[in-house]
Each structure stands twice: as C-alpha cells, then as structure tokens.
Amino acid sequence: TEGPPPTPVAAVSQYACQRRTTIENNNKIFTDAFEVLAESYEFSELEGPCLAFRRAASVLKSLPMAVPCLAATQGLPCLGEHTKAVMEEILRYGRAFEVEKTLSDERYQTLKLFTSVFGVGPKTAEKWYRRGLRSFSDILAEPSIQLNQMQQSGFLHYEDISRAVSKAEARALGNIIDEAVHAITPDGILALTGGFRRGKEFGHDVDFIVTTPELGMETSLIPIIINRLTRQGILLYCDYQASTFDKSKLPCHRFEAMDHFAKCFLILRLEGSQVEGGLNSAEGDSRDWRAVRVDLVSPPMDRYAFALLGWTGSRQFERDLRRFARMERGMLLDNHALYDKTKKEFLAATTERDIFAHLGLEYIEPWQRNA
Ligand code: DGT
Numbered sequence: 625t626e627g628p629p630p631t632p633v634a635a636v637s638q639y640a641c642q643r644r645t646t647i648e649n650n651n652k653i654f655t656d657a658f659e660v661l662a663e664s665y666e667f668s669e670l671e672g673p674c675l676a677f678r679r680a681a682s683v684l685k686s687l688p689m690a691v692p693c694l695a696a697t698q699g700l701p702c703l704g705e706h707t708k709a710v711m712e713e714i715l716r717y718g719r720a721f722e723v724e725k726t727l728s729d730e731r732y733q734t735l736k737l738f739t740s741v742f743g744v745g746p747k748t749a750e751k752w753y754r755r756g757l758r759s760f761s762d763i764l765a766e767p768s769i770q771l772n773q774m775q776q777s778g779f780l781h782y783e784d785i786s787r788a789v790s791k792a793e794a795r796a797l798g799n800i801i802d803e804a805v806h807a808i809t810p811d812g813i814l815a816l817t818g819g820f821r822r823g824k825e826f827g828h829d830v831d832f833i834v835t836t837p838e839l840g841m842e843t844s845l846i847p848i849i850i851n852r853l854t855r856q857g858i859l860l861y862c863d864y865q866a867s868t869f870d871k872s873k874l875p876c877h878r879f880e881a882m883d884h885f886a887k888c889f890l891i892l893r894l895e896g897s898q899v900e901g902g903l904n905s906a907e908g909d910s911r912d913w914r915a916v917r918v919d920l921v922s923p924p925m926d927r928y929a930f931a932l933l934g935w936t937g938s939r940q941f942e943r944d945l946r947r948f949a950r951m952e953r954g955m956l957l958d959n960h961a962l963y964d965k966t967k968k969e970f971l972a973a974t975t976e977r978d979i980f981a982h983l984g985l986e987y988i989e990p991w992q993r994n995a
C-alpha cells in the first residue's frame with residue numbers, strides 16, 4: 625500500500641532574497657487582501673502586523689501556482705494565525721470580512737486618497753484627516769493649509785501621474801535622459817532601475833541611475849541634466865537633493881533605508897510623438913502629451929553596484945536582503961556599501977553578482993526580484 629516516497633520539494637525560504645519571484649502572481653486574491661490590511665496597519669503605525677502581512681504576501685507571490693486550500697500552505701514560512709484565517713475566508717467565500725471592513729472604513733479610504741498625492745505621506749494625510757478634511761476639495765478650500773511645492777505639483781498633475789506609466793513610455797523617457805547624459809559626457813552611464821528593470825509592464829514612475837566613470841564627476845551630472853530638461857521645456861517639477869554621501873563617515877552606525885547619493889524627483893512632460901504606440905492617456909483626453917514621474921539617482925562609480933541593487937527593488941526584496949545580511953551573515957548592507965561586522969571590513973563590489981557572492985546567496989536576476 626506504500627506508494628513511492630513523495631518527491632522532496634525545496635523548502636521555501638523565509639527570506640525573499642532566497643526566492644525567485646517573477647511578475648506572474650498566482651495568488652493575487654490573497655496578496656491584494658494582505659496589502660489592504662498591511663496598508664491599514666501602516667496608517668495606524670502598527671509596524672509588526674504590517675510587516676507580517678507584507679511578508680506573507682511576498683511568500684505567496686513566489687509560489688508557482690495558486691494555493692488551492694489551507695492544507696497546501698503547510699511548511700510555508702511567514703504565515704501566521706491571522707494571515708491563515710484571512711486566507712481561509714477567501715478560500716470559502718471569495719472575500720474576507722476584515723478586508724471588506726477596512727475597504728469601507730472612512731479613515732482608511734481618506735488616508736489612501738490623500739497619500740495618493742505626490743508629496744503627501746502618511747503623517748500629512750493623518751494631520752489633514754484629524755482636522756476633519758475628507759476630500760481634495762476640502763483640502764484645497766482650507767485657507768489654513770499651506771501646500772508645499774511638491775504637493776502643489778502633485779495636485780496640479782494628479783490625473784496624469786496617478787495613471788500608470790507604460791513600458792513604451794518608460795523607454796521614451798530613457799531615450800530623453802540618455803541623450804542628455806551623453807550630450808554632457810560621452811562616457812556617461814545610464815541604467816534603468818526600479819520596477820521596469822524587474823520586467824514590470826506598468827509603473828508609478830520611472831527610475832534611472834546616471835553616473836560617470838570618473839569619481840567625483842557624477843555630482844555635477846544631475847544639475848546639468850536638469851538644466852537641459854528646463855531648456856527643452858519639459859521640466860514640470862524638480863526636487864533636487866545634492867549628495868550628502870561622505871566616505872569618511874563610514875561605517876555609519878545606522879545603515880539606512882534612505883541613501884545619501886545626489887538624486888532628483890521629477891515630473892516631466894512626455895510628448896505622444898516620442899512614444900511608440902502612443903501615450904497611455906485617459907479616455908477622452910485629446911492632449912498629445914502627459915506628465916510622468918521620473919527619479920534620477922547619481923552614485924559615484926565605486927558604489928554603482930550597491931546603488932543598482934538598492935534601487936532595483938522590490939521594496940520587500942530589499943528589506944529581506946538587508947535582514948538576511950544582518951541575521952544570517954553578521955553583515956550590514958545598504959545602498960552604499962556592504963560591511964562585515966566580524967572582519968570589521970567593507971566588501972567591495974563592481975557588480976550585483978559580487979554582492980550576492982559576498983552574502984553567500986545564489987544570484988537572483990532582476991526579473992526574479994518581484995517579491
Ligand atoms: P513602481 O511603483 O512601479 O514605481 O515600483 P518600483 O519598484 O519601481 O518602486 P519605486 O519606484 O518606489 O522604488 C524603486 C526602488 O527604489 C525600491 O526598491 C525602493 C527604492 N527607492 C525608492 N526611493 C528611494 C529612496 O528615496 N531611497 C532609497 N534608498 N531607495 C529608494
């Protein structure tokens with residue numbers, strides 16, 4: 625009566641950096657539900673449960689098929705009682721009460737709406753909510769509210785920048801930035817990062833790294849690019865942050881999520897004629913241009929691999945790379961460097977592969993980092 629022994633299935637790691645996660649998500653019904661709950665906990669500053677739901681979602685995203693029943697989750701990491709209860713309801717009824725309740729909650733809806741504006745974070749959204757504001761017209765009609773430049777642009781271009789950026793649009797923007805970089809210096813380097821490097825079809829912005837082989841020269845790159853975009857008449861908004869990167873201060877006590885490289889957060893005007901197949905524009909919109917969010921970051925060349933790895937994402941993949949480095953290897957990883965706490969030394973890298981190798985991790989391709 626004994627059949628052949630079951631084929632051993634490789635255990636799923638609790639770390640996203642030890643899983644291969646493509647853009648194909650077979651468990652969207654669960655992960656969308658988890659994301660709603662995670663976001664709601666984030667609004668309430670409950671980091672623990674927020675992270676728990678994000679980790680659970682990430683594990684399910686890595687699976688090659690849809691979870692058919694709760695029994696099939698046996699042996700999977702990061703799935704606790706709470707997440708399993710939500711999954712069970714979804715399996716039974718197609719939806720979960722807690723998620724439905726959250727989605728219809730006024731506070732959740734309002735904070736979600738407010739944070740969808742470029743330049744409005746959870747803190748500001750919460751402040752406005754506590755003042756009794758519930759809609760954009762409430763905010764814009766409130767005389768005591770002083771919107772900063774970023775928020776003003778956020779409202780001005782709200783329709784355009786809340787609509788997804790297509791791959792073709794990302795490519796067109798790549799051409800514009802590439803032309804700018806190479807007009808400045810023939811050996812300039814441009815790399816696409818963020819979601820589009822991971823193979824996503826759509827994004828909320830387009831992320832690029834720009835640099836030069838000559839150390840120190842990279843700091844002047846972004847200001848010159850900004851100048852050029854201004855003269856071309858396509859710069860709709862620019863928040864430039866000069867580099868605060870200081871090698872002499874390494875190792876820093878806190879390896880931070882936010883990096884110190886020169887960067888800028890832009891809104892650019894993209895012409896339809898520049899996009900193969902045309903713009904991803906709203907129904908009934910007859911304009912032949914749209915506004916798009918673009919981020920540029922400019923690390924010195926000797927930090928290129930760390931910056932590329934850090935800006936390629938996904939956010940969950942990045943979190944788990946850092947957590948794996950700390951917990952499993954006694955190392956500190958951020959967008960600037962990798963530090964071995966035992967050997968008390970920095971580990972140099974010229975490619976992403978070098979960093980994975982230092983960490984003793986199998987290389988994960990960018991398109992497998994959609995954790
Ligand atoms: P999306 O929403 O389609 O643009 O998706 P992503 O994955 O491109 O997300 P995005 O653009 O917010 O960020 C791309 C990656 O870059 C993500 O892993 C986090 C990282 N990142 C974004 N902004 C910053 C920042 O200001 N500092 C640091 N250190 N990392 C950042």
Ligand code: MG
Pocket residue numbers: 818819820827828829830831
């Ligand atoms: Mg992005």
